[in-house]
Amino acid sequence: MIEAVGLTKRYGAKTAVDDLSFRVRPGTVTGFLGPNGSGKSTTMRMILGLDRPTAGHVTIGGYPYRKLPNAPRQVGALLDAKAVHGGRSARNHLLCLAQLSGIPERRVDEVLGVVGLKDVARKRSKGFSLGMGQRLGIAAALLGDPQVLLFDEPVNGLDPEGILWVRNLMKLLASEGRTVFVSSHLMSEMALTAEHLIVIGRGRLLADMSVKDFISHNSADFARVRVPAIEPQQREKLTAALTGAGGQVLPEAGGSLRVTGLSLPRISDLAHEADVRLWELSPHQASLEEAYMRMTQGVVDYRSTADRRSGLQEPLPPGMQPLPVVPPAGQGQPGWYAPPPPQRGGTPFAMPRPADDGYGQDGGGRAGRTGPAGYGAQGSVAPQAYGVQAPGAGRLEPSAAAPPAPPASAPPAGAPAHDTTERDSEDRR
Ligand SMILES: Nc1ncnc2c1ncn2[C@@H]1O[C@H](COP(=O)(O)OP(=O)(O)OP(=O)(O)O)[C@@H](O)[C@H]1O
DSSP states (O other), X not given: OEEEEEEEEEETTEEEEEEEEEEEOTTSEEEEEOOTTSSHHHHHHHHTTSSOOSEEEEEETTBOGGGSTTXXXXXXXXXXXXXXXXXXXXXXXXXXXXXXXXXXXXXXXXHXXXXXXXXXXXSBGXXXXXXXXXXXXXXXXXXXXXXXXEEESTTXXXXXXXXXXXXXXXXXXXXXXXXXXXXXXXXXXXXXXXXXXXXXXXTEEEEEEEHHHHHHHSSOXXXXXXXXXXXXXXXHHHHHHHHHTXXXXXXXXXXXXXXXXXXXXXXXXXXXXXXXXXXXXXXXXXXXXXXXHHHHGGGOOOXXXXXXXXXXXXXXXXXXXXXXXOOOTTSSOTTOSSOOXXXXXXOOSOOOOOOOOOOTTOOOSGGXXXXXXXXXXXXXXXXXXXXXXXXXXXXXXXXXXXXXXXXXXXXXXXXXOOOOTTGGGGGGO
């Protein structure tokens, strides 16, 4: 389990992460969402001991990363797929990481099979496409068969088959009881992959709840009503009946009406009383994307000048009021899209013992991004064909659980190498 308590990171006057408390539990995929610049990567770097918190702390299995016994075998991460020595072959890149962590060579070939890079294992990674680079980064994260995995935008650059593969891989890893923490901007993908969400905005916690609850807490259910297209006057008649009964009605593209504030049977009765024929009366719930947009619209730092935000929804007809957003009982106030951060209402989690944070002298800074832990460690899984993750693909056998790894103080496995001596010989290997 990953546990952050009061985690804060300031860069000068900029507060990148602000008093963040959450838990990432084993056995489920937890999505980590937030607009650009909201502090996701900074949080992940603090989890991996690459940035030192200004305040608060974060532990993995009860230890700060740097105090974690055998850290590269317990935690695997993909932070920046480009943090690879381009002159090295994929295999040699992984081999270097494996040797640093005492992982047997055969595991390198296993993970190359798992991520579908076996056929290009001896090619220099600088010739890799974005998607191939992501696969190599995922292979590095899986190398040590870790119980805890962090992935920052793992589907970046992947084709649809690759996205499906990553989705199945994440779920498989979680189903094996691992802790899987994954950031993404692809809401539709997150909705299919994650069961639980942690959402931040401007460094602060906005939500820590299941995907299902997140959607229902941040979007109003609505009914879609359609009358025969050839009878526009019926539409007006129905709109008048529904608004007269206290409903809110929003015309949608395509001629249907989006109705809130009235139950389906009530809409049906009102239509019947008004002598309006219906071609459709269906219940709907907003998508994760819509719920996310609603929650984060007040905390987006970078927005196109062409995006008036109101454009996310269809323009209201003249005189029509926007639909009220009603937060669930006890969560926020009318007009708020997001429930207040849990820490506002008290201490959501038990405070772990205030231990030495184990960060030594080399704390923060963006430099950590390219520093020695784009990847930490590693995973299980069995060989497979390119791009296809067979559900249930096997885990690393205990016998492969390698010789003892270096002490936790050693650099994590994913250190991007800068040695150029092998460059010319790589492709020949
Ligand atoms: N080393 C640093 N020095 C100064 N500011 C930094 C540093 N690292 C991050 N920041 C700032 O902290 C904020 C959070 O950045 P971070 O990269 O964590 O966001 P993010 O949620 O990962 O963004 P994205 O989704 O775009 O990757 C940003 O405003 C960023 O500019």
